[in-house]
């Protein structure tokens with residue numbers, strides 16, 4: 383994995399976008415509506431970034447492990463100084479752990495991951511029996527969401543495609559729901575979904 387991530391340069395200003403803060407808040411609201419989080423749970427946030435989602439999820443669980451390929455973004459996550467958040471630098475798909483987790487959350491990261499089979503295999507491997515996934519990202523879009531599509535491997539995701547891949551990797555009760563539309567300046571609205579499922 384290359385040491386430098388394009389997100390490193392964006393880390394400083396990441397949280398100054400009210401659109402991003404609101405997006406993460408709406409995703410958090412949808413996750414807590416769908417999943418009962420408890421103080422016994424150990425949860426992973428992959429692509430945790432500066433912690434816009436992690437910091438809210440961490441309030442309800444025992445521990446939150448934020449995994450990210452950008453050291454710059456993780457410096458911001460560490461700067462939150464939340465006792466139960468631990469950061470981990472690296473590619474989530476290559477993450478190894480003997481410990482199993484109660485849940486995996488993620489916000490706006492899956493479209494940056496090229497091989498979805500690897501991602502779903504890894505999530506299944508890391509979860510306890512009955513553990514959950516709650517992943518939010520863009521619904522199918524025309525490639526205009528990002529100004530620069532470098533590092534964007536998917537222009538959003540279709541329901542049928544994700545439900546099929548979740549099932550193929552052994553997940554049960556998979557559900558794809560549209561949770562809201564995000565408006566970007568001068569552009570049409572983009573749909574955001576939440577994919578939830580259990581091991």
Ligand SMILES: C[S@@+](CC[C@H](N)C(=O)[O-])C[C@H]1O[C@@H](n2cnc3c(N)ncnc32)[C@H](O)[C@@H]1O
Nearest residue numbers: 389429430431434450451452473474489491494
């Ligand atoms: C669009 S940002 C979202 C950050 C945060 N979840 C949020 O909602 O503000 C995507 C993040 O995923 C990270 N990322 C991309 N590919 C990754 C991978 N394979 N494993 C872990 N993190 C990854 C990037 O470094 C970046 O911080």
